[in-house]
Amino acid sequence: MxxxxxxxxxxxxxxxxxxxxxxxxxxxxxxxxxxxxxxxxxxxxxxxxxxxxxxxxxxxxxxxxxxxxxxxxxxxxxxxxxxxxxxxxxxxxxxxxxxxxxxxxxxxxxxxxxxxxxxxxxxxxxxxxxxxxxxxxxxxxxxxxxxxxxxxxxxxxxxxxxxxxxxxxxxxxxxxxxxxxxxxxxxxxxxxxxxxxxxxxxxxxxxxxxxxxxxxxxxxxxxxxxxxxxxxxxxxxxxxxxxxxxxxxxxxxxxxxxxxxxxxxxxxxxxxERVPYLGLGVGASSLIRYREKEYRYHHVTEVDEYIKFAGTPEKLVREPEEVVRRAQIEEFMFLGLRKCQGIGKSEFRKRFGVPIEEIYGDILQKQERLGLIRIGADQISLTERGMDLSNYVFAQYL
Incomplete structure (x- = not known):
């Protein structure tokens, strides 16, 4: 495997x-x-x-x-x-x-x-x-x-x-x-x-x-x-x-x-691209997959406290939360679109089991019409205008 x-x-x-x-x-x-x-x-x-x-x-x-x-x-x-x-x-x-x-x-x-x-x-x-x-x-x-x-x-x-x-x-x-x-x-x-x-x-x-x-x-x-x-x-x-x-x-x-x-x-x-990451050290954040679920948390923010509990990481964890499917989809969109190559429709369907158009069809059409994104056979990416207005573009997916 x-x-x-x-x-x-x-x-x-x-x-x-x-x-x-x-x-x-x-x-x-x-x-x-x-x-x-x-x-x-x-x-x-x-x-x-x-x-x-x-x-x-x-x-x-x-x-x-x-x-x-x-x-x-x-x-x-x-x-x-x-x-x-x-x-x-x-x-x-x-x-x-x-x-x-x-x-x-x-x-x-x-x-x-x-x-x-x-x-x-x-x-x-x-x-x-x-x-x-x-x-x-x-x-x-x-x-x-x-x-x-x-x-x-x-x-x-x-x-x-x-x-x-x-x-x-x-x-x-x-x-x-x-x-x-x-x-x-x-x-x-x-x-x-x-x-x-x-x-x-x-x-x-x-x-x-x-x-x-x-x-x-x-x-x-x-x-x-x-x-x-x-x-x-x-x-x-x-x-x-x-x-x-x-x-x-x-x-x-x-x-x-x-x-x-x-x-x-x-x-x-x-x-x-939302690869899982483990944060080590004071204040570090993590995104971990466990038994087909995702979890996010961060460490304590005081160095003395970190040093005291470093050998028992479960005592370092603060604000743990499960990253539910909807949040995963949103992050896939606004993080992936930061890349110039954008995101793949096929990758979206592979991860989430539905076509991207089923969730964001109206938004994608609107943004393409405004010249903010370009939609290819598989890839969706920001135009230069979309990069200039990226915060506005990303907000539409939340």
Missing amino acids: EMENLELYLHIPFCVRKCAYCDFLSHTPEKGEIEAYVKALKEEIASYKNIFDSCQVSTIFFGGGTPSLLTAEQMKEILDGIWTHFRLEDTAEITMELNPGTATREHLIGYRSAGVNRLSIGLQSVHDKELKMLGRIHDYQTFLNTYQGAREAGFENINVDLISAIPGQSVESWEESLRTVVGLNPEHLSAYSLIIEEGTPFYEIYGEKNQETEQIHGEKQREEKEKLPSEEEERLMYERTRELLAEYGYQQYEISNYAKPGYECRHNLGYW
Whole structure:
């Protein structure tokens, strides 16, 4: 019998300093906290021995936070534990997020030796002024040193993260970031638009309440801070990203992701295609299939609590829920349509036992008529207009 694929996500909740826009679960570690956390991670990994024997791990992703605050030896210990207690595909993709300036060349060589075969480096901008605005701990030269060190360490699959719609950013400065990065020839680029999240320093400056205050106090307050790009500028940045990266041979395969042929991120593709995933570490989320049913849950969000119960995962679980058929169908639609190739009618029928038209026929016809989707013999995908209005499109399936 063919084994089901399983993805692993490991959360490393530590940062040198939290960025001004970040709402991820992370903090600056106290003395000895990283060592205790790594020990707990190994305990959690060992606790799953024999539980997922019917699954084959196809991808591993170390996210954060800043996973590159771990030493190469700590990374090796964690991966050794995974190889011992899980069935790992020979060609598994093993990704590690890395912040510029947090890993020496020796660290990078050690990560590669430990088994990491893909890096995701958080650059965000080539302009030091924009990096300072975001609260990043590095400048562009530091990124360049890290990137070159990764190449020298033998990494042949590197993603670079960039952020558009930064306060004070222009279409021209965004395009300069794109051209500078593609000149380095990474295999993959992720280009995300800045989202102002509640609970972040940026929200205090640019959030809804601040916008209301601006309307009262007028131009003077707006002049005291860098302005967010307009909706029109943000749209132009997205269009230029698509056009410029295509010129350099990068294929857009998802709304915010571009890759050279064969270098699409397998872990993220699995997420959009609803491959089951097991989250390890504090705050990590999971989507697990058991006895033909699906369940979703997340872990405790306090590091002390995680360390205390890491060896007994059932005590880590919070907000477990069965993912009922209707929710599975909705996720199949709005996650699958994020991919440029879209979704397959035959795959929908295979999974859910009915033609897609039986559930979404009227919506599909309407969206095709509005030029938001294209419907082929089997595939349904977003048009360029549909990508621009993707949130509106997805909402129709909920």
